[in-house]
Amino acid sequence: MYIEDRLYGTFEVEPVLSDLILSDAVQRLKHVHQNGASYLMNSKWNNTRYDHSIGVMCLIRTLGGTVEEQIAGLLHDVSHTAFSHVVDDALGEVNEDYHEQIKEQMILNSDIPSILKNYQYNLHSVLDESKWMILEQSAPRLCADRIDYTLRDLYGYGEISKLEVEKFLKSMVLYKGRIHLNKQSAAEWFVKQYYREVLDFFLHPLNIYSNHVMAEILKLAIQKSVITKDDFLLTDEQLLSKIQVSTDHEIRTNIKQLSSPVKVIETQDDYDIQVKKKLRLIDPEVLIDNESMHVSELSQDVKDMNAKAKQRSLKGVKIKVITQ
Known part of the structure; x- marks a missing residue:
């Protein structure tokens, strides 16, 4: 093959x-x-x-x-x-x-x-x-x-x-x-x-928004016994189809948000969704003259990028939803 x-x-x-x-x-x-x-x-x-x-x-x-x-x-x-x-x-x-x-x-x-x-x-x-x-x-x-x-x-x-x-x-x-x-x-x-x-x-605002809405849909679907945890091993479309047949008003309202035009922006003050994701940092090992070391030992740029990345990750993201 x-x-x-x-x-x-x-x-x-x-x-x-x-x-x-x-x-x-x-x-x-x-x-x-x-x-x-x-x-x-x-x-x-x-x-x-x-x-x-x-x-x-x-x-x-x-x-x-x-x-x-x-x-x-x-x-x-x-x-x-x-x-x-x-x-x-x-x-x-x-x-x-x-x-x-x-x-x-x-x-x-x-x-x-x-x-x-x-x-x-x-x-x-x-x-x-x-x-x-x-x-x-x-x-x-x-x-x-x-x-x-x-x-x-x-x-x-x-x-x-x-x-x-x-x-x-x-x-x-x-x-x-x-x-x-x-x-x-x-x-x-x-x-x-x-x-x-x-x-x-x-952490793109549209990524945050769409995944937040879907997480809320899944929470509701579990709480209301529309799906079980076993259904999580279906495909995306199979799971969504199973949820879409529900007549529950709250679930259906949330599903519509995933097909409705929307504008989402990152903000610091007036926000609708706040998310903090797992801290993900990177510091590759380099091999220079047969000596292994992390690149941050050589590069101030990498030190600065890591510091900024850590700060942003710990701070999280706030987004405002502007319906169209």
Whole structure:
């Protein structure tokens, strides 16, 4: 089976990866949007968890990761719920990790264990992400997960060019199993792009608004027994369709907000919605003359960007809704 990824190119993958990609559990991710409900109000914001999962797998492969780590990368988001992190907001999960809480049970109830067993891979070994140093690293280090969603969104939404992506990818090296960059300039570039992603895009007023409205809809639908938590493992459209058949006036009023013209602006005083997201900081490791160090040790620009990012994240975002 050949896989074509718009960031990393075309790869022929092993049969175990092919079977996992074609599994029901992974195919569901084609219909789970990476950035929650925002695609309902901006159709261009349409990256999916499937796009990201394939990308992480391909990036790990590009960096020389084992087939087992590629499997882990492919499956790392397989338990993401419909509308992704919106469900965390609906359930009050401040660590944004509901999909991690349900991951093992969801996988056990899927077609994944039988596929792995057929190819003599141990399920629990694959799911132990502490083993996979390319796939996951604690912030502020680089990892395939952070790199892919940053590049994928910014490239997909026209904020960076393919040439910039390719130049950055060529700057990546593995050192002691971890992703490093071989140039200070590449690290500074990525820090800038990462904050465009997690601050300018994640905290974009329309993103905040659409996901806030959807979280309120999901809260109401759970409270009024229109849906159950099991329904969170449907696709975005399946879950929304199940809610839309409800005759509850409060739910239907909220749903209309996602299809009505609206203008939302960031403000400091008179606001309708206030949101604080998980603190996300980045400080890539660079390899200079065979010495590993964080780029903030070399760059005042990165120190300044990190300080501003921390301040803005802790402050949160306030938006005003102006109906049209």
